[in-house]
Amino acid sequence: MNSPDKDIILIVDDSPNNLEVLSDTLIDAGFEVAVATDGETAIEQIEYSPPSLILLDIMMPGIDGFETCRRLKGNPSSQNIPVIFMTALADTLDKVKGLNLGAVDYIVKPFRQEEVLARVRVHLKLYTLTKTLEDKNKTLLKEIEQRIAAEAKLQKLAEELEQRVEERTTKLTEALDNWQKAHTILVQNEKMFSLGQMIAGVAHEINNPVSSIHGNISYAKNYVRDLLQLIELYAKYYPSPQSEIQEKTKDIELDFLREDLPKLLNSMELGTDRICQIISSLRNFSRIKSGSMITVDIHQHLDSTLVLLQHRLKQAGKRPGIEMIKEYGNIPPVECDPGLLNQVFTNIITNAIDALEEADFRSYNLEGFTKDRKMPTIWIRTELSDNDRVAIRIMDNGPGIPVEIQPRLFEPFFTTKPFGKGTGLGLSICQDIVVDKHGGKLSFLSLPGEGTEFTVELLIR
Ligand SMILES: Nc1ncnc2c1ncn2[C@@H]1O[C@H](COP(=O)(O)OP(=O)(O)OP(=O)(O)O)[C@@H](O)[C@H]1O
Ligand SMILES: [Mg+2]
Known part of the structure; x- marks a missing residue:
């Protein structure tokens, strides 16, 4: 039986004398020994009980030591077991041949005990060290493989994380943008609402005295007419009155x-008639509480808006008065939030007026227009579109919108107007009202140098 912590040395030799001498030497030194008397038996033996080292004689019956060595080295299960040849002193060629076949060393016959033991020990040590190194190498290689796999996994995770962070950042930026937009629009709406309430209050206060003046003027006219007729009668019947x-x-x-x-x-x-008209428009414009959807006549609201913007259509400086051409089509009442829609019309018409003010009017002749000179004009056209929508088109023959800024028009705070004149919120509020609040469509067409057309489309429900 093999002891697990003892190294087994296999001696392969056909000479019983050699076997005995070597066995005794090795056993005395504490090794375990196995023997074989020819190459083939040795190979078989190694197959089921591999030794730690082989001492191999060259000259043997059957296959010789070289052949035995070649076969052992050709078999993966035995190729790493160190082989030491035993050779006669003078056989230099044999020594070289043996080493070339993969032997680690040779021992010269006749043996010297200390030399045999020294060489066996050295090679066993080398063998153990090599094996340990190989094992370590294997473990290291495995670790490296695991580490590479782990790193690849980590890298993939890092990339995924980066992508997720990027996606989140984009979403957050979008949310922040939307929030900012919603916030500004909310503030603006709130301002409009408070302004509306104030206007409604003022309009209400002015309404009573003005209505009474307006109502009394016709009486006053009648009284004056009567008095003047009386004076005429006096003049007729008293042609020469007192000198006083x-x-x-x-x-x-x-x-x-x-x-x-x-x-x-x-x-x-x-004059009072006009004031009454303005008051009625103001009340029409502002009393409608925002947030209520009702069915209304769009034309009535367009007219109210126009009455309030009337003062801006008049001639100003070098600019002649703006002509307002209304082309109202036959459209059904529309369900909408009229307070908000009035804001849309006001914003778009104000933009058109601003654009016409920007235009170069040096070519206009205030005294009389010739046919080829264009008048600053705004057209408001309403029509049924696709049978399920009404379209309200507001056109101007102003300078148009430069192509490069057209994509930015609906951005909150985008303005080309000087600081203090425009906030750049007008169109973004219009878009919010038409698209988000009414499910409608707001679009424009502009030809630089020719003019601009904004179209509001609302669904008929
Ligand atoms: N009819 C138009 N003709 C030419 N340019 C226009 C017209 N309508 C809008 N624009 C351009 O679009 C820009 C944005 O319009 P928007 O109504 O959003 O803001 P604004 O008019 O500049 O400021 P605000 O309406 O807040 O007073 C304007 O500054 C102007 O350059
Ligand atoms: Mg505007």
Whole structure:
């Protein structure tokens, strides 16, 4: 039986004498010994009980030591076992041949005990060290492989993480953008709402006194007419009144007064008429509480908006008055939030007026327009589109929008107007109202040098 911690040395030799001498030497030195008397038996033996080292004689019956060595080295299970040849002193060729076949060393016959033991020990040590190194190498290689795999996995995870972070960042930036936009729009809407409430209050306060003036003017006109007729009758029947009356008649320029007073009253009536119209538009514009969807006549709201913007259409400086052409089509009532829609119309029409103010009007002749000179004009056209939508088109023949800024028009805070004039929120609010709040469509077409057309499309429900 083999002891597990003892090294087994296999001696292969056909000479019983040699076997005995070597066995004794090795056993005395503490090794375990196995023997074989020819190459083939040795190979078989090694197959089922591999030794730690082989001492191999060259000259043997059957296959010789060289052949035995070649076969052992050709077999993966035995190729690493160190082989020491045993050779006669003079056989240099044998020594070289043996080493070339993979032997680690040779021992010269006749043996010297210390030399045999020394060589066996050295080679066993070398063998153990080599084996340990190989094992370590294998473990290291395995570790390296595992580490490479782990690193690849880590790298993949890092990439995935980076991608996720990037996606999150994009989403967060988008959310922040949306929030900022929503916030500004909210603030703006809030401002519009408070302004609307204030306007409604003021309009209400002014309405009563103005209505009473307006209502009384027709009475005043009748009274004045009666009084003037009475004066005429007096003049007819008393052609030569007292000198004091004659003087007063001259003083007050009665003839001019009789002619001018009715005109004056008429223009006062027209003035109050216009104030009443404005008040009614103001109330129409502002009393509608935002957030309520009702069915309305779009034309009525367009008209209210126009009344309030009337003052901006008048001639100003070198710019002639802006002509407003309304081409209202036959459209059904539309369900919408009229307070918000008024904001949309105001913003788009104001933009058109601003654009016409920007235009170069040096070519206009205020006294008279020739046919080829264009008048600053705004067209408002309404029509049914695709039977399920109404389209409200607001066109101007201003300078148009440069192609390079067209994609940025709806961005909040994008403006080309000087600081203090435009906030750049107008169109982004319009988009929010038309698209997000009404499910409609807001688009534009612009030809630089020709003009611009904005179209609001609303679904008929
Ligand atoms: N009809 C138009 N013709 C030419 N340019 C226009 C017209 N409408 C809009 N624009 C351009 O689009 C820009 C953005 O318009 P938007 O209404 O959003 O902001 P704004 O008018 O500059 O400022 P705000 O409306 O807040 O007072 C304007 O500054 C202008 O350059
Ligand atoms: Mg604007």
